Amino acid sequence: MNREMTKDERFLDALDDLYIEGILAASPEELDAELLAIGEDPDTLVAIADAAFERAHATCAAATCPAPTVTASAAATAESGIDPFAVRADGGLRGVARSFGCNLNFLGRLKDRLVRAEDLSAAFVARLAEALGTGPDELARFLAGPARVPANARFKSDVKPEAREKQSLAEAIESSGLSDEQRRHLASL
Template sequence: MNREMTKDERFLDALDDLYIEGILAASPEELKAELLAIGEDPDTLVAIADAAFERAYAACAADACPASTAAAPAASTTEGGIDPFAVRAEGGLRGVARSFGCNLNFLGRLKDRLIRVEDLSAGFLARLAEALGTGADELARFLAGPARVPVAARFKSDGKPEAVEKQSLAEAIESSGLSDEQKRYLASL
């Protein structure tokens, strides 16, 4: 199905290209200021972009696999064991966040192991493991690993970024842009 693009489609593609060029040319500070000006949460958008990148990377990796292994989900192995966030249920990280009852910013902190695992109750771990489609013990082992530098920080730094110190669950709940309902729910687990 090879058809010619209409004049309108070419215009929209060119407009998209200009918009993307503008984003790529802007500094992180300029982008953050622009996002805040239009009422967007930069941290949430970074988490969404990270999730999209990881989905695209997983799709490319699956395409590169031989047919015998293409059916098996690609699991990423890290210092903390198999990454349960790399094997996602339908809907990607956004679907996991929705199923778990949090936002992408909070889920990103969990994925990057920025929250102390000792602050997470058995119920919290069980519920998150269910949303991820993994076991609670495997998830706990992963989350107990060292904090990881978020993907976005790797591209925003002039020097080598380092992982930050882990924060408490209460701190993460308060600083992740969660709704009051989400905060109550997560604190109750």
């Protein structure tokens, strides 16, 4: 779906960029305090950071920058199968979210397999697979896997954090900060 962005979408993208610049300038303690103060879900920060990385990576790829190094989490994903969220359509995660009709927070929950796969209809999986540019069977296998901790999650402990328990689709829709229109769309799939 290639369409020109509206003035409002360009404004929201620019606003996201400013927000991301603020996140990058903040210390981990400042970020923790801000998230707690506004009652925000840490997954939101991860989704925003993922979107910023995707934009930066797309810009870098267009400028023929050297290929990124393979991280441990990417290597683990390669060993366990293909991550359909690594196969990005134009526009990165933000473009996938826009095409699918959700926000980055909700998409991040799907990406981290925090939504129970048995709650997802065949139409839901097919539509998400289309937005990701992958096959529905491959996506269904991926989503059925265990929940995972985002690779860039920060923690202050000697013990690595464990992935949260999966939630129902209804819970994910209600707790992801979706607009009413997005909620209706996702519930209809």
